């Protein structure tokens with residue numbers, strides 16, 4: 299008599315339990331907060347990342363990021379921030395005034411001798427402005443050393459790679475994009491981004507019709523090289539779908555072109571040459587050569603709340619000269635922004651929202667039935683469990699902690 303080993307769902311989840319616990323995101327990582335042009339000189343702007351309210355300020359060309367929660371009575375200072383003196387923010391309620399460099403309580407408008415002054419502070423965040431965006435490092439106040447931003451972004455492709463296209467971190471890159479909020483947990487968004495089985499939702503997209511793109515019904519891993527894991531002690535950590543043939547012509551995915559039982563065939567005739575997806579910690583997608591050759595598409599899924607994320611959609615081009623740059627920007631403004639970031643990606647947005655009720659409270663992670671097409675999703679979860687620099691806790695006011 300054979301004795302079958304039945305693995306319970308809780309055993310299964312132990313393989314990547316930190317990922318299951320990461321409802322509020324991964325801490326000690328860099329996240330985009332705003333596009334550079336969304337924060338003008340002298341402005342304050344508020345964002346939420348991994349449940350943390352953050353106030354951004356640009357002053358005399360310098361950027362600051364500080365906790366957007368006054369330590370006096372906890373209000374968000376961004377409701378009406380004052381700045382009476384350089385490098386400070388004064389809370390609109392009772393005048394607690396903080397130094398933007400170090401978060402220290404420097405004075406109180408109506409109580410300049412209060413002993414709290416110099417003895418209380420709020421959190422400040424490392425901030426970096428690069429690649430058209432303002433990034434904030436969200437994590438433990440004492441986390442050191444803060445890793446370079448580039449460790450949390452996809453690395454450049456090798457110049458010799460036959461399907462090379464310019465990375466957003468490379469000189470001369472032209473990057474454009476938008477961001478908006480999605481109504482699901484950030485993990486569902488990530489897993490949709492590089493899911494090799496989800497192309498059905500894009501089947502009737504106008505972009506597919508306009509370019510007669512060859513869209514398979516799905517992609518099935520057929521060798522143990524279908525998925526590559528990129529692990530490094532000193533660089534980005536990621537996982538890639540190898541949907542491009544090796545130089546010797548070997549394929550690692552089988553493109554499913556027909557389901558005879560359902561009488562459904564793949565559409566389109568123009569192959570998407572060089573299209574390859576990869577996902578990088580803490581949740582950055584790169585789609586190489588999409589929507590067409592020579593363009594890299596990126597998506598960031600920034601956790602904001604347990605059932606919300608900020609969805610960043612970017613494309614990087616490699617303009618030959620100023621004239622070419624103008625042409626690309628025109629094409630982006632009048633066509634690609636609508637056709638790719640809205641029509642095409644809107645389908646992903648509602649698909650993620652549709653998963654949220656099942657995964658609410660973690661039930662979905664227990665009850666889901668993942669198949670062979672989901673191998674890379676399991677690989678991603680394990681990768682995060684191994685390499686996340688920390689798992690973000692729920693905000694204090696939600697987890698009932700009495701720490702203040």
Ligand code: FES
Pocket residue numbers: 368369370371372373389390391392393394
């Ligand atoms: Fe900010 Fe009182 S709540 S000063």
Ligand code: FE
Pocket residue numbers: 490491496500646
């Ligand atoms: Fe998609």
